[in-house]
Amino acid sequence: MxxxxxxxxxxxxxxxxxLQPVLRRDHEDVFVDTGQHYDDAMAGNxxxxxxxxxxxxxxxxxxxxxxxxxxxxxxxLEPLIxxxxxxxxxxxxxxNSTLAGALAAAKLGIPVAHVEAGLRSFDRRMPxxxxxxxxxxxxxxxxxxxxAAVANLAAEGIASGVIDVGDLMLDLAARVSHEVRDPAxxxxxxxxxxxxxxxxxxxxxxxxxxxxREPAALAAWAAMLGDAATPNRPVVLALHPGTRxxxxxxxxxxxxxxxxxxxxxxxxxxxxxxxxxxxLTDSGGVQREAAWLGVPCLxxxxxxxxVETVGGPDSSSVLVGLDRTAARRELATRAPVDGSPExxxxxxxxxxxxxxxxxxxxxxxxxxxxxxxxx
Ligand code: UD1
Ligand code: UDP
Numbered sequence: 001m002x003x004x005x006x007x008x009x010x011x012x013x014x015x016x017x018x019l020q021p022v023l024r025r026d027h028e029d030v031f032v033d034t035g036q037h038y039d040d041a042m043a044g045n046x047x048x049x050x051x052x053x054x055x056x057x058x059x060x061x062x063x064x065x066x067x068x069x070x071x072x073x074x075x076x077l078e079p080l081i082x083x084x085x086x087x088x089x090x091x092x093x094x095x096n097s098t099l100a101g102a103l104a105a106a107k108l109g110i111p112v113a114h115v116e117a118g119l120r121s122f123d124r125r126m127p128x129x130x131x132x133x134x135x136x137x138x139x140x141x142x143x144x145x146x147x148a149a150v151a152n153l154a155a156e157g158i159a160s161g162v163i164d165v166g167d168l169m170l171d172l173a174a175r176v177s178h179e180v181r182d183p184a185x186x187x188x189x190x191x192x193x194x195x196x197x198x199x200x201x202x203x204x205x206x207x208x209x210x211x212x213r214e215p216a217a218l219a220a221w222a223a224m225l226g227d228a229a230t231p232n233r234p235v236v237l238a239l240h241p242g243t244r245x246x247x248x249x250x251x252x253x254x255x256x257x258x259x260x261x262x263x264x265x266x267x268x269x270x271x272x273x274x275x276x277x278x279x280l281t282d283s284g285g286v287q288r289e290a291a292w293l294g295v296p297c298l299x300x301x302x303x304x305x306x307v308e309t310v311g312g313p314d315s316s317s318v319l320v321g322l323d324r325t326a327a328r329r330e331l332a333t334r335a336p337v338d339g340s341p342e343x344x345x346x347x348x349x350x351x352x353x354x355x356x357x358x359x360x361x362x363x364x365x366x367x368x369x370x371x372x373x374x375x
Contacts, residue, residue, distance in 0.1 A: 001366055002028045003113070004081055004105075005090040008036030008061070008073075008097025011169075011285045013043060014266055015092045015115060017050035018172035022359040023090075024053070026367060030084050034073050034097040035060040039241055041263040049265050050172075063242075066096060066127060073100030081108055088113050088366065091135060092168075094128035102135040111370060115168060115362065117142035118149030118158075119305035127210055128284075129305075140374045143168075143362050148307050160373040163365055166356025169285060173270065173292055174355035180271035181351050189268055193261050195236065197275070200344030203228055203335070204276040205258075206283050207300060208240035212322075215250040220322040221300055222247075222254050227328055228280065229257035233337060235280070236272060238264050274348055277340035278331060291317050294347050296334035298327055 003023065007016050016031075023029045033055035037043040047054065059076045061069060073096065081089060081104055089105035090113040091098045102112045114135045121129050136142060136153060144150045145167040153162050179185070183199050190197030207221055229235040235258045247254070254260060264272065273279050273289055278296040281287055284306055290297035291309040297317040304310060309317040318334070320326040365371075 001088060001369075002030070002084070002086040003088050003090050003366065004030045004032055004084050004086040004101075004110075006032045006034065006077070006097055006101035007055075007092060008034035009093075009095045010037050010042050010046065010263070011283075012092045012095065012097060013037075013046040013050065013052060014172060014285065015168050017046070017052055017266075018168045018175075019115070019359045019362060020052060022363045026363045030057070030086065031055050032057045032077070032080065032101075033059065034076070034100065035062055036069065036073075036095060036097045038062050039263075042241065045265055049267065070096045070100050073097060074104050077101060077104035078108065081105055081110060086110060088141070090115065090366075092116060094119070094132040094135070096127070096131065098135050099131040102138045106138040111140035111374065112138050113141040113143065113362075113366060114139035115143045116145055116149075117162070118144040118146075118151075118153040120149075120152045121303045121305040123303050125211070132305075140370055141362075141365060143358070143365070145358070146306075146308055161371040163361065165361040165365070166358040167288065168358040168362070169288060170292060170353065171355035171358050172266075173289055174353040176267060177270055177274070177293070177351060177353050180267055180274055181348050183275060183345070183348060185267075185271050186275040189264075189271055193236075193259075195234070195259055195261075197236070197272075198341065199275045199348065200277045200340035200342070201233060202276060203233065203235045203278050203280060203331075204272040205235050205237045205280040206240065206286050207237070207281070208243050209282040209301065212282050212300060213243060213246035215252070217322060218243075218247055218250050218252040220324070222252050222258075224300070224322065224324050224327050225258045225280065226255035227324055228331055229255060230337070231257060233277065233340075234259050236261060236276075238262070238269065238272070274351065275344055277337075277344060278335035280327070287317060291315070292353055293351065296330075298330055298334075
């Protein structure tokens with residue numbers, strides 16, 4: 001089958017790294033990068049680290065407002081897809097690159113394959129929710145990562161073409177995480193960053209969701225990270241450039257106990273999660289990785305589409321939104337200063353992840369052609 005696969009952002013490059021080897025073994029793959037993310041630390045470095053092929057088409061779209069950015073992607077994608085005349089256009093996740101890829105293909109009558117179909121936060125103020133709803137309703141193959149995602153699609157009347165393939169990102173985490181199990185990998189990262197990092201002796205944070213870039217939200221999570229950090233247990237914040245710009249624009253400064261670093265590579269991100277006392281994040285990907293690695297995780301959102309990660313009292317993750325009191329309480333019980341080094345050491349020593357084989361399942365389903373009853 002001839003497939004045009006579309007990426008554009010950091011998490012999509014990471015997902016493509018899990019799928020591309022299998023896709024290219026079994027199919028003809030035209031790899032398109034919209035360039036929604038463009039800094040080396042957000043995009044370029046991942047090609048080398050993850051062994052991704054160079055894009056066949058790099059559209060260089062960059063940032064901008066939603067309509068502007070998505071519109072420029074549509075303008076660039078339409079002639080490219082028409083010219084390539086693929087059997088399917090494959091899109092990942094829920095970004096503006098996902099929306100543009102799905103919409104451009106559907107308008108040309110080309111079947112869409114959506115990886116990570118069926119996720120719902122049920123909050124349409126999140127731009128990602130709009131993107132995933134539209135992509136799902138345009139898709140012919142809906143590769144759901146979880147049973148809950150399948151149920152969400154069924155509730156919207158979508159059953160044909162839905163396959164629970166498991167989580168593609170777990171395939172990659174399972175392939176790579178053993179490389180960062182040794183605490184020596186953390187020491188090397190600490191040296192590079194100029195931070196004394198020891199297992200369980202720091203907290204790892206990432207923040208980038210649109211709602212957390214509003215001025216009041218910036219001040220709230222900055223204070224929350226300040227509460228969480230102590231001189232002996234700093235917060236390491238791998239700062240998305242969009243969040244950095246929002247902090248500057250709003251004049252919000254971070255407490256000195258928060259060590260701000262550039263966005264890191266994939267293995268470094270896994271290592272910083274695995275060996276942390278706890279993770280604080282609003283990222284969908286980090287939220288799941290922290291759950292797989294077994295690291296306590298405070299989710300700085302009111303809702304999540306990854307409901308399994310915050311499933312119950314035994315779950316290692318919890319939604320705290322921007323509630324400082326809840327964050328203090330959850331950290332005290334889930335990541336006590338005294339016990340965390342031993343817990344982190346045990347966690348890393350016992351780490352063994354198994355991938356669900358999502359990449360293989362996706363490729364096999366595509367090989368089988370359009371599902372019966374395809375819309
Ligand atoms: C996007 C996705 C979000 C995803 C996130 C992953 C949408 C609507 N949002 O959010 O779902 O979770 O990627 O990280 O598609 N910037 C840079 N350099 C870069 C990339 C971005 O400086 O390499 C800055 C620019 O100021 C840009 C801003 O960040 O305008 C926002 O970037 P954008 O790609 O529009 O959205 P993200 O917040 O990254
Ligand atoms: N990640 C990374 N470097 C960082 C922070 C995150 O490589 O500094 C990885 C993280 O391990 C996960 C992915 O980026 O695999 C998640 O992407 P992101 O948080 O940008 O987007 P989301 O998952 O929220 O859409």
